[in-house]
Amino acid sequence: MSLSIVITSLCFCSVALAFPDIHGSVQTREEQPNGFRPISPKVFVISMFTDEGEAWYGIPEFDILAKNITVPGISPLFPQVHCTSNDDVCQVTTGEAEINAASTISSIVYSSLFNLRQTYFLIAGVAGVNPKVSTIGAVTFARYAVQVALQYEIDAREKPQGWNTGYFPQGSSSPTDYPSELYGTEVFEVNEQLRQIAISFAQTARLNDTADAKSYRALYASTKSFAPGAQPPTIIACDTATSDVYPTGGLLGDAFENTTSLFTNGSGIYCTTQQEDNATLEALLRAATTGLVEFSRIIIMRTASDFDRPYTNQTILNNLLDEFQGLEPSIENIYLAGIKVIEGILHGWANQFEAGIKADNYVGDIFGTLGGEPDFGPGSIFCRWQRQNSKEGLEI
Numbered sequence: 523m524s525l526s527i528v529i530t531s532l533c534f535c536s537v538a539l540a541f542p543d544i545h546g547s548v549q550t551r552e553e554q555p556n557g558f559r560p561i562s563p564k565v566f567v568i569s570m571f572t573d574e575g576e577a578w579y580g581i582p583e584f585d586i587l588a589k590n591i592t593v594p595g596i597s598p599l600f601p602q603v604h605c606t607s608n609d610d611v612c613q614v615t616t617g618e619a620e621i622n623a624a625s626t627i628s629s630i631v632y633s634s635l636f637n638l639r640q641t642y643f644l645i646a647g648v649a650g651v652n653p654k655v656s657t658i659g660a661v662t663f664a665r666y667a668v669q670v671a672l673q674y675e676i677d678a679r680e681k682p683q684g685w686n687t688g689y690f691p692q693g694s695s696s697p698t699d700y701p702s703e704l705y706g707t708e709v710f711e712v713n714e715q716l717r718q719i720a721i722s723f724a725q726t727a728r729l730n731d732t733a734d735a736k737s738y739r740a741l742y743a744s745t746k747s748f749a750p751g752a753q754p755p756t757i758i759a760c761d762t763a764t765s766d767v768y769p770t771g772g773l774l775g776d777a778f779e780n781t782t783s784l785f786t787n788g789s790g791i792y793c794t795t796q797q798e799d800n801a802t803l804e805a806l807l808r809a810a811t812t813g814l815v816e817f818s819r820i821i822i823m824r825t826a827s828d829f830d831r832p833y834t835n836q837t838i839l840n841n842l843l844d845e846f847q848g849l850e851p852s853i854e855n856i857y858l859a860g861i862k863v864i865e866g867i868l869h870g871w872a873n874q875f876e877a878g879i880k881a882d883n884y885v886g887d888i889f890g891t892l893g894g895e896p897d898f899g900p901g902s903i904f905c906r907w908q909r910q911n912s913k914e915g916l917e918i
């Protein structure tokens with residue numbers, strides 16, 4: 523490592539730790555010419571595709587289509603952010619998979635049309651679900667989001683003898699090694715206190731279920747380890763896995779369950795699969811480094827639309843292609859559970875949410891970019907460099 527990098531990282535470690543005091547770049551937003559006031563929503567709902575977005579249109583509680591705001595840089599398929607007339611709630615559809623999610627969220631957080639310093643972000647989408655943990659129609663709230671496919675991959679037909687999967691962490695030589703090459707987006711952890719509050723709000727909802735979903739999940743009852751998959755849907759705390767490749771089947775499910783556990787040092791529970799969350803979180807994390815958003819104001823809600831693997835004696839392809847699993851209730855439940863979270867935040871704004879919900883857990887990425895020591899992974903790279911250099915007595 524060159525001396526100049528060491529100096530930069532040392533400075534950045536202190537900056538990262540001091541970041542909550544940084545507001546300089548944000549204040550200019552309130553001082554724009556022409557009396558223009560940026561929109562400052564209390565809740566920003568993040569949807570990924572049409573059905574998830576439409577779950578919020580035409581509802582009795584508020585009119586999210588009252589204001590349509592064209593934002594440069596967001597998806598050409600969904601070029602507008604939608605907001606209520608009083609700006610309390612906004613919603614965007616990012617487009618699917620990691621590149622669309624990161625590009626859209628970056629465009630919004632850096633747009634001068636918005637001031638998002640106090641905004642709560644509700645990621646509200648459907649997901650595949652692990653029948654060992656939960657079931658179709660369930661509403662899940664994640665603490666960890668793990669980018670499970672950010673790994674090396676050998677086609678499983680060519681995998682070394684004795685391996686259970688062709689996936690193995692970057693910089694490693696076996697699926698059970700902790701990755702030694704990190705890109706920084708492998709694991710994100712969000713505010714546990716806020717998650718518990720969101721769960722308590724969502725628990726006041728009556729969830730939707732359909733006859734199709736009921737009969738489909740009953741097929742998982744014959745396998746002991748899939749018992750949770752055969753139970754009625756609930757509100758549940760469990761984690762989410764991001765991959766651009768849409769994985770399906772028991773072996774990949776088990777491999778990514780192991781990856782989730784490995785990357786989070788045993789804390790993460792592999793429960794849902796989706797194609798965006800770590801990208802959304804990385805864009806929000808970068809904005810948080812300059813105080814444009816608060817990383818402790820993020821809720822990851824994923825409702826389960828389909829199982830990540832077949833029931834016993836069903837083919838993988840039949841499970842994947844079955845369109846009548848839980849999509850209907852999962853879309854309904856985005857609204858039914860999500861509206862309780864939004865109303866809870868709006869009603870409790872002055873008393874509780876405006877000031878923020880203090881996190882007792884580590885909040886941020888695997889690098890420790892926002893300061894503090896991650897409770898997973900090798901530890902903050904910024905503070906590790908600082909420790910190493912002070913040990914070596916480096917003079918700067």
Ligand SMILES: *[C@@H]1O[C@H](CO)[C@@H](O)[C@H](O)[C@H]1NC(C)=O
Pocket residue numbers: 587588589590
């Ligand atoms: C906003 O756009 C939606 C279609 O996306 C439309 O239905 C609605 O009327 C528009 N709202 C306004 C105020 O123009």
Ligand SMILES: *[C@@H]1O[C@H](CO)[C@@H](O)[C@H](O)[C@H]1NC(C)=O
Pocket residue numbers: 664665666667668669670672706707708709710711712761762764785786790799800803822
């Ligand atoms: C992705 O984000 C989730 C939090 O939603 C976190 O648990 C997970 O570790 C992240 N994965 C990667 C690879 O960044």
Ligand SMILES: *[C@@H]1O[C@H](CO)[C@@H](O)[C@H](O)[C@H]1NC(C)=O
Pocket residue numbers: 686687697773774776777780
């Ligand atoms: C996951 O880990 C368990 C326990 O180490 C192991 O038995 C299993 O074969 C692994 N599965 C895959 C697909 O890697």
Ligand SMILES: *[C@@H]1O[C@H](CO)[C@@H](O)[C@H](O)[C@H]1NC(C)=O
Pocket residue numbers: 744745834835
């Ligand atoms: C799966 O199929 C085999 C062979 O037909 C049968 O013996 C077994 O009982 C089936 N298992 C379940 C859980 O249905």
Ligand SMILES: *[C@@H]1O[C@H](CO)[C@@H](O)[C@H](O)[C@H]1NC(C)=O
Pocket residue numbers: 729730731732850851854
């Ligand atoms: C669940 O939602 C579907 C529409 O997706 C609706 O037809 C059905 O009546 C709802 N069921 C309940 C119990 O609310």
Ligand SMILES: *[C@@H]1O[C@H](CO)[C@@H](O)[C@H](O)[C@H]1NC(C)=O
Pocket residue numbers: 700787896897898899900901
């Ligand atoms: C997580 O596990 C890795 C690999 O065993 C280890 O190097 C690292 O120190 C652990 N991190 C924490 C925070 O326990």
